[in-house]
């Protein structure tokens with residue numbers, strides 16, 4: 001039986017994988033209290049996930065692991081370092097560093113004609129202005145190695161630009177017009193399988209306010225997406241991983257990448273997949289690994305659209321009160337912040353509450369977010 005070495009983070013995926021292969025875990029001392037230890041063949045406890053010398057005493061090389069992997073973006077560099085140092089198959093540290101560099105990823109796709117938009121690393125406002133004179137408005141300014149929707153700015157004119165401060169390692173890109181989706185896929189031995197496409201719901205600040213699975217798309221577009229993601233993975237040299245790829249589809253059906261990751265989508269996307277399909281993507285990946293081949297059968301959709309919707313405060317401040325009307329009591333609403341917390345109206349970590357909802361009717365799922373407008377969030 002295959003034996004994977006996993007690094008802690010997004011641990012809810014481990015159960016799915018453990019149904020098909022043996023797994024062992026590297027984790028921090030405190031994590032041990034929060035996990036189901038019986039899932040793992042071995043647990044290697046460390047005090048620091050940056051220092052691989054802490055693993056010396058465990059003689060990792062004696063276990064003959066088939067792969068080392070982390071479902072968490074934060075620990076993938078560490079997994080890569082272990083792969084390199086112990087010569088265990090995995091995604092190398094260099095490859096992870098490359099994938100987290102949004103400029104480099106777009107550049108290689110551009111050179112392979114899979115991306116048509118221009119982008120540039122800039123150091124100051126003058127360099128942004130030069131980019132605009134070449135490319136025109138609107139543009140996106142974002143951190144080159146950003147995460148979680150932090151510090152994303154759509155700039156449509158010079159007045160907006162003049163209010164910006166530019167850090168080193170800032171990325172400017174032409175703004176891609178269209179509707180945004182994420183693609184949940186996995187690769188096994190160089191072959192990519194798209195599990196499902198997720199519709200992404202954005203607000204005017206470009207914050208993610210919801211996801212719906214599966215996206216309402218015609219089969220031709222889904223085929224085009226499969227082709228795009230397969231080609232992208234080949235160009236990026238990505239294999240043996242779960243992928244979460246964010247794309248924008250223009251009105252004329254052209255596909256552009258926003259960013260891609262070697263992990264599951266966050267925001268409970270795994271849970272939404274389980275609500276709408278017979279298995280989630282990690283089960284499919286696990287079956288492929290166990291059977292040592294890409295699966296030919298497709299996940300079975302049960303006819304339900306599953307969604308998660310989020311609510312942000314209208315302005316930054318201290319959270320004073322959340323008033324939920326009684327008629328929303330039956331909904332599966334989770335409160336994500338406490339009274340007294342400082343909250344901002346952008347960035348995924350500032351969401352105040354979420355609602356998970358499913359229905360056979362797409363329009364019902366997509367309009368349920370209107371009900372959330374009845375909730376009053378007071379900030380001071």
Ligand SMILES: Nc1ncnc2c1ncn2[C@@H]1O[C@H](COP(=O)(O)OP(=O)(O)O)[C@@H](O)[C@H]1O
Nearest residue numbers: 140146147148149150152173174175176206259
């Ligand atoms: N070039 C672009 N054109 C249009 N929208 C973009 C572009 N780059 C980023 N965005 C928007 O900003 C959001 C966050 O950007 P992303 O690169 O995914 O950053 P993060 O890693 O913080 O999620 C995207 O989901 C998308 O809505």
Ligand SMILES: [Mg+2]
Nearest residue numbers: 148149246259
């Ligand atoms: Mg993103």
